[in-house]
Amino acid sequence: MLNTITVSQLNNYVKSLIENDVRLTFINVSGEISNFKNHFSSGHWYFTLKDANATIRCVMFRSSASRVNFDVNDGMAVILKGKVSLYEKDGQYQFYAEEMHTLGQGDLALQFKQVKEKLEQEGLFDAKSKRPLVKFPKRIAVITSDTGAAVRDILNVTANRYPACEIIICPVLVQGEMAARDMINTLERVYSLEEIDAIIIGRGGGSAEDLHCFNDETLARKIYESPFPVISAVGHETDFTICDFVADVRASTPSHAAELAVPDCQEIKKHLNNITSLLNSRISFKYNSKLNILNSINSTVNVLNFERKIQNKQIDVDRLSDKIINQMKFSLQLFVNKTANITSRIDALSPLKIIARGFTTVKKCDEYITDISKIDVDDIITVKFIDGDIDCIVTEKNVN
Numbered sequence: 001m002l003n004t005i006t007v008s009q010l011n012n013y014v015k016s017l018i019e020n021d022v023r024l025t026f027i028n029v030s031g032e033i034s035n036f037k038n039h040f041s042s043g044h045w046y047f048t049l050k051d052a053n054a055t056i057r058c059v060m061f062r063s064s065a066s067r068v069n070f071d072v073n074d075g076m077a078v079i080l081k082g083k084v085s086l087y088e089k090d091g092q093y094q095f096y097a098e099e100m101h102t103l104g105q106g107d108l109a110l111q112f113k114q115v116k117e118k119l120e121q122e123g124l125f126d127a128k129s130k131r132p133l134v135k136f137p138k139r140i141a142v143i144t145s146d147t148g149a150a151v152r153d154i155l156n157v158t159a160n161r162y163p164a165c166e167i168i169i170c171p172v173l174v175q176g177e178m179a180a181r182d183m184i185n186t187l188e189r190v191y192s193l194e195e196i197d198a199i200i201i202g203r204g205g206g207s208a209e210d211l212h213c214f215n216d217e218t219l220a221r222k223i224y225e226s227p228f229p230v231i232s233a234v235g236h237e238t239d240f241t242i243c244d245f246v247a248d249v250r251a252s253t254p255s256h257a258a259e260l261a262v263p264d265c266q267e268i269k270k271h272l273n274n275i276t277s278l279l280n281s282r283i284s285f286k287y288n289s290k291l292n293i294l295n296s297i298n299s300t301v302n303v304l305n306f307e308r309k310i311q312n313k314q315i316d317v318d319r320l321s322d323k324i325i326n327q328m329k330f331s332l333q334l335f336v337n338k339t340a341n342i343t344s345r346i347d348a349l350s351p352l353k354i355i356a357r358g359f360t361t362v363k364k365c366d367e368y369i370t371d372i373s374k375i376d377v378d379d380i381i382t383v384k385f386i387d388g389d390i391d392c393i394v395t396e397k398n399v400n
Helices: 005-017 107-121 147-161 179-191 210-214 219-226 242-246 254-261 267-349 351-356
Strands: 027-038 045-050 055-059 076-087 092-105 141-145 166-171 199-205 230-234 362-363 380-384 389-393
Touching: 027 210, 055 076, 076 147, 076 267, 107 210, 107 219, 107 242, 141 179, 141 210, 147 166, 147 199, 147 230, 147 254, 166 179, 166 242, 179 199, 179 210, 179 219, 199 210, 199 254, 210 219, 210 230, 219 242, 230 242
Parallel strands: 055 092, 141 166, 141 199, 199 230
Antiparallel strands: 027 045, 027 076, 045 055, 076 092, 362 380, 380 389
């Protein structure tokens, strides 16, 4: 059976060889920092040191990093003092830095600074030249790699937020020496199209070297010439390129660019519902207000009409009252006249009237006697005169 060793044993052996080589211990290495990451929970620094032809992974533990008295950024040229070792878990050899000294900015950072200052002085970054985005775009051109995560993010976000918008994918290289020229040529073709409401140009995250093509001066000038609003979406939120400064709008990520480019149909719907509710409320308020005014007018008119009706009825009552009074007066006068006539006749027939003319009345035991047959001799009778009565005894009775 062949003699074998495990992967762990192999990595341990290689690690011992490297660490026991005095030429790899306490050495100084110069290069440019990229992909710098400060691991905040542990305080360790992880980054890549590179030159024009090669790169090496580096680690600087918190105890050493705390002694660095300057800010560390990608593109910075530095000298590291430390040793080379092997990380057994993945078999990757790396440099363990114990000291760091700056040599000034690296070539890429210097180029970025020079281009930025030049274009800024020419006014390509002026806020007054920035164009607003169309609120409801119909067509958007997306200039990015057709294989990266950026294009998928943009398509997903726009489809979810505003599916009515047409997305035109324009595949380009987004890193390397040919990337800037490829994007410039694609921009020229997009500029010849019609009814483009916005352009999104960018890519996902990467190292400073990966994003460097978006610092190209010619590409920046071509973006500035765009007849359509341009959204730059390069890298992550902390990444800045020349394209970000010259574009009309800078997005922190490709997904953010899609959010800026199209409205959210749900928000639109919610906004329309709010407007509808507000309009209904205002219409209802106006309606009720006018209805109250109308009811008030109607009430006033009704009161006036009622008063007029009362007045008319009062006139009718007055007329009827006068008629009744006149009728009553006439009837009363007839009654008075009739009563007077009857009274006169009664008065004429009154015994007193007869007596006053010389006639008398005879009473026997309080009974008026009209027939002599009711009187006998020796009866006592009372004879009534107008001015008094006399009592008489009948001594003789003569019958006709």
